[in-house]
Amino acid sequence: MALYNDTVMDHFLNPHNVGEIEDPSGKGIYGSPVCGDMMMVTIDVDENDVITDAKFKTYGCGSAIASSSMATDMIIGMTVEEALTVSNKKIVEELGGLPAIKIHCSVLAEHAIKNAIWDYAEKNGKHYAGLEGYNPTEDSEEDDHHDIPAAE
């Protein structure tokens, strides 16, 4: 009886796509060490709008790292529009589930990827339906993925 299932443990112990792409097409950061987790994603996008590479660095618990690994696996080979539909729910499904208390960790990856795509879109004057009205520089607190209860 382990805290995480085998898929999660495999991605945690041997994470895929670790690192940072030099001169990436887009770069996104989400979270902070104060909140308990933080993820940085860099992506490369080709002329057909396909994500050809994605790399991440994550500060966080086992499920944050496993979600980062799985999410980057998932978006490599997708078009940008497809990648924008990768929700935390899909990441959890691919991982075969996370403990209820850890579901928020998968939101980290969804947001960091969205931020990387936003960065790519801004730099290249692109518009995507999935980014409609989204601006990570404005609403960092609005949809905070964490709700850490106050210390007793």
Added chain:
Amino acid sequence: MREVYLDYSATTPVKEEVVREMIPYYTEVYGNPSSLYAPGLRAKEGLTNARQQVADLIGANPAEVFFTSCGTEADNWVLEGIADQLKDKGNHIITTKIEHHAIIHTCMYLQKYHGMEITYLDVDEEGFVSPEDLENAITDKTILISIMMVNNEIGTLEPIKELAAVAKKHGVLFHTDAVQAAGNVPIDVKDLGVDFLSMSAHKIYGPKGIGALYKRKGIMMPSFIHGGAQENRKRAGTENTAGIVGFGKAAELARVNLDSHIAHSRELRQYLWDQIQAKIDLVRLNGPKDFDKRHPANLNVSFNYIEGESILLLLDAAGISVSTGSACSSGSLDISHVLAAIQVPMEIINGTVRFTVGDFTTKEDIDYTVDALAKVVDTLRKLSPVTGKEGW
């Protein structure tokens, strides 16, 4: 794979000698200690002997020792019992911000359902409670003060004798949760001047499911469980005979071996800390810097830029058991209230690991652990987007 257990403050293995004493109480001496025939009386004799052994560990009279199901029950009993007993005198309890949840959650319950007012004393950056702060917090409504003897996370040894003297000066009852202290520091309840003291068997190489409350002779307090004459009518229910006998033996061993246990723990704890500092950079010690004022086996260390649960899981994969103060540690998303109370920054709290060595820990275990730890920290730092260049 080598297995290294470094979480003796969570629980300890039961020593062979203890198990050997316990087994007959399951199979041969199975009588109910309340029965008047020979098998019952033999079981009762086991309880009497164990009560003496536990009393001897803390310098108490056996009549002042009441067995409970755990340390948490002992804590609950004192707080709820005195709140009831002295409700006409006052409704104020003083405790600290770094108590175990057995105290804090019981205080929250008493506040919510019994109209009690609770003062949670601040501590300094090493976790020490100030006797002056305690004195200033006492009012004419104060009926009980509860301050732990040794903190379970950062190992701080509180100045219980001085704190209890302040309580006595103002005529207020004083309880100390000594679950982490018993068997790790010398305890003499008369010298300390405490009125109540909680302890637990499974922290001193005894079985789980058994604890005790010391209640100074003459103090009135309602029974905690009703329905029988056990524990001098204070705590009814057929006794956990084997558990009590095991607790007694563990207490005797703890008393006899106290000096060697402390020396062994301190030596390995120092070696662990020296090796961590030698092999890993950007680490921070939490709790008392002066190891004389700290639980002999406790080391609480933060590793910059990485998160505690990840450290725990990777060490677990290498066969090493430790615990963490991280918010993300399994089961809850609460950060360590103890590390918050000593003003450790949030991002540092999340990278905190508690190591506690014990009687079965060897120098080779420490070497193995620090080697593995250095690799784990390196791996996680390479994986971390936090480098310190951005400001923390």
